[in-house]
Amino acid sequence: MAIAERATEPDPAASAPRTPHPRRRTSWRASAVVLGLVVAGVLVARIAGPENVPWLQNMLIIFESLMIEALPFVLLGALVSAAIEVFVPDSAFARLGRMPKALQLPSAAVAGMAFPVCECGSVPVARRLASKGLSSGAAITFMLSAPVVNPVVVASTFVAYRGRDTLWQMVLGRIFLGLLVAMCVGWVVSRLGKAELLRPRPQEADLHEHDHAPGEEDRWRRFSGHLAADFLFMGRYLMMGAFAAAALQTFVPQSVIGGVANLPVISLLAMMLLAFLLSLCSESDAFVAASFVQFGVASQLAFLVFGPMVDFKLGALYAGTFNRGFVRTVTLAVGAVTLVATMWIQVWLG
Amino acid sequence: MSVETVPRPRAEAAATPRHWSLPRIAAGVVLASWATMFWFVWLGGRSYYYLSSRTAWVIPAGAVLLTVAAIGRLASARTPVKESLSRRELVILAIFLLPALLVMILPPQSLSAYAVGRRPSFISGVSASAEDISSGSLTMLEVAGAQATRKGLDALAARAGDTVSYVGFVTRSESTPANEFFLNRFVITCCTADAQGAYIRVVDAPPGRFQQNDWVKVTGTIYPLGRDVIIQADAVVPAAKPNPPYLTP
Numbered sequence: 074m075a076i077a078e079r080a081t082e083p084d085p086a087a088s089a090p091r092t093p094h095p096r097r098r099t100s101w102r103a104s105a106v107v108l109g110l111v112v113a114g115v116l117v118a119r120i121a122g123p124e125n126v127p128w129l130q131n132m133l134i135i136f137e138s139l140m141i142e143a144l145p146f147v148l149l150g151a152l153v154s155a156a157i158e159v160f161v162p163d164s165a166f167a168r169l170g171r172m173p174k175a176l177q178l179p180s181a182a183v184a185g186m187a188f189p190v191c192e193c194g195s196v197p198v199a200r201r202l203a204s205k206g207l208s209s210g211a212a213i214t215f216m217l218s219a220p221v222v223n224p225v226v227v228a229s230t231f232v233a234y235r236g237r238d239t240l241w242q243m244v245l246g247r248i249f250l251g252l253l254v255a256m257c258v259g260w261v262v263s264r265l266g267k268a269e270l271l272r273p274r275p276q277e278a279d280l281h282e283h284d285h286a287p288g289e290e291d292r293w294r295r296f297s298g299h300l301a302a303d304f305l306f307m308g309r310y311l312m313m314g315a316f317a318a319a320a321l322q323t324f325v326p327q328s329v330i331g332g333v334a335n336l337p338v339i340s341l342l343a344m345m346l347l348a349f350l351l352s353l354c355s356e357s358d359a360f361v362a363a364s365f366v367q368f369g370v371a372s373q374l375a376f377l378v379f380g381p382m383v384d385f386k387l388g389a390l391y392a393g394t395f396n397r398g399f400v401r402t403v404t405l406a407v408g409a410v411t412l413v414a415t416m417w418i419q420v421w422l423g
Numbered sequence: 424m425s426v427e428t429v430p431r432p433r434a435e436a437a438a439t440p441r442h443w444s445l446p447r448i449a450a451g452v453v454l455a456s457w458a459t460m461f462w463f464v465w466l467g468g469r470s471y472y473y474l475s476s477r478t479a480w481v482i483p484a485g486a487v488l489l490t491v492a493a494i495g496r497l498a499s500a501r502t503p504v505k506e507s508l509s510r511r512e513l514v515i516l517a518i519f520l521l522p523a524l525l526v527m528i529l530p531p532q533s534l535s536a537y538a539v540g541r542r543p544s545f546i547s548g549v550s551a552s553a554e555d556i557s558s559g560s561l562t563m564l565e566v567a568g569a570q571a572t573r574k575g576l577d578a579l580a581a582r583a584g585d586t587v588s589y590v591g592f593v594t595r596s597e598s599t600p601a602n603e604f605f606l607n608r609f610v611i612t613c614c615t616a617d618a619q620g621a622y623i624r625v626v627d628a629p630p631g632r633f634q635q636n637d638w639v640k641v642t643g644t645i646y647p648l649g650r651d652v653i654i655q656a657d658a659v660v661p662a663a664k665p666n667p668p669y670l671t672p
């Protein structure tokens with residue numbers, strides 16, 4: 074929530090020109106009424122019994138499951154993000170920014186290997202890195218590579234494909250393609266400045282931490298403020314994405330794409346579309362990809378590389394974090410590079 | 424809202440009167456609600472309705488982290504300057520609160536017949552090797568996972584005629600004969616969003632006794648026929664839904 078108390082945050086959101094808008098404030102009494110309405114609504118839902126309606130039951134199960142699985146990772150990402158903001162001096166990022174451009178993107182991509190969380194956790198970290206002074210290209214490269222190449226994801230890919238002839242093609246292909254696509258997209262967005270990259274959060278600028286007593290206590294108060302703000306902000310977008318993914322999983326049977334498995338380019342696009350719609354966690358998507366045995370190595374790699382970088386759930390998170398143009402650019406760039414690379418693999422493997 | 428960013432001496436800051444901040448309390452309440460939900464799911468034994476045994480550690484970790492975050496937010500809820508909460512933020516917070524409350528108030532559910540056919544039914548990532556399939560008791564997970572490799576299918580074929588006993592839920596279509604049904608379980612590796620269906624055709628079942636979604640225990644003789652597996656039932660009895668309701672490779 075943007076009840077974000079930003080103390081001395083050098084976030085471009087704060088410095089970006091803001092359109093004055095009258096914001097209607099609420100009172101303690103109104104808050105209590107809203108809370109009462111929420112509780113009443115939930116009680117009504119209990120009496121109505123949504124679990125007795127099959128499609129609603131299915132959707133609720135998947136939605137709740139996605140939220141329960143992803144929220145702790147969002148919190149972990151917010152924790153790292155808050156720690157970077159409060160405890161890491163800006164000079165550290167300035168030094169990284171002085172690295173030769175040719176080294177920044179590969180370094181950021183490889184750094185993703187050291188961040189073992191899924192895609193939901195890497196978004197707040199990338200935002201914070203960019204706002205602290207890391208180049209846009211490096212921050213985005215890190216954000217895109219971490220969910221594909223981190224050790225947990227590599228291990229789960231290995232487990233999903235073990236016993237198959239294609240084991241190493243899938244494991245190494247995923248790592249190589251993940252790094253490649255992340256660096257290419259990082260290069261594409263590297264021309265963007267921070268103000269063009271990050272979506273302003275007006276509330277962030279409005280509500281600042283007011284107590285600036287110097288010392289450790291103040292640091293921890295700021296840390297707590299940033300942690301809560303990032304978590305609640307990302308959480309709302311995760312909720313929207315999880316809801317959309319649950320609806321799609323409920324109403325669109327996965328068998329609908331089976332008919333295109335043998336069509337050269339269409340099969341790649343179909344698996345990318347499926348990854349987008351399913352919005353699976355990158356730590357488990359290999360098990361689902363491996364279940365589509367009718368699709369070849371290239372199509373399954375397209376699923377495994379595209380999904381952790383662009384999906385419904387992430388689309389909502391990106392929309393809340395970055396400017397609209399960025400979301401369009403990153404979607405097209407990830408899609409184009411993944412498609413071209415997997416087409417080469419399809420040709421190479423026959 | 425004007426923003427004071429000039430640091431003040433500690434004594435002066437301490438002397439400043441403090442006010443309860445509505446935005447911070449609201450954020451603390453939402454965090455605390457989600458923390459409570461995670462504790463509820465963990466301590467209530469509901470973890471496996473949402474996550475697999477591989478990833479269930481996320482729930483206690485989430486409970487602890489969210490509790491710490493909520494305490495941190497509420498502990499800093501008194502501020503020297505009055506802070507207000509916009510109506511928009513209040514509504515967003517209220518909506519974000521809903522899923523946590525729904526999980527706590529609705530009875531736990533697992534994927535059912537509605538999801539069968541909407542999800543893939545080829546199980547990947549099952550750890551059973553051909554050696555595991557060839558010896559010892561044959562689990563439903565091994566039966567499902569045998570389809571992944573040629574060796575697995577061969578090893579499964581060699582078990583034809585063995586007696587097995589599995590628990591699952593019933594599905595049937597309009598064309599299913601009265602004395603047959605499909606016995607189903609879902610296999611999850613992370614959460615229910617990645618569920619894959621495992622099913623076995625049961626023949627010689629009591630006609631008309633079991634309906635869609637009924638949980639049953641089937642004991643009988645197994646006959647793997649390529650990718651189709653049949654159990655000729657000796658006994659089919661009602662069973663309680665197991666916890667966990669899903670299988671995990």
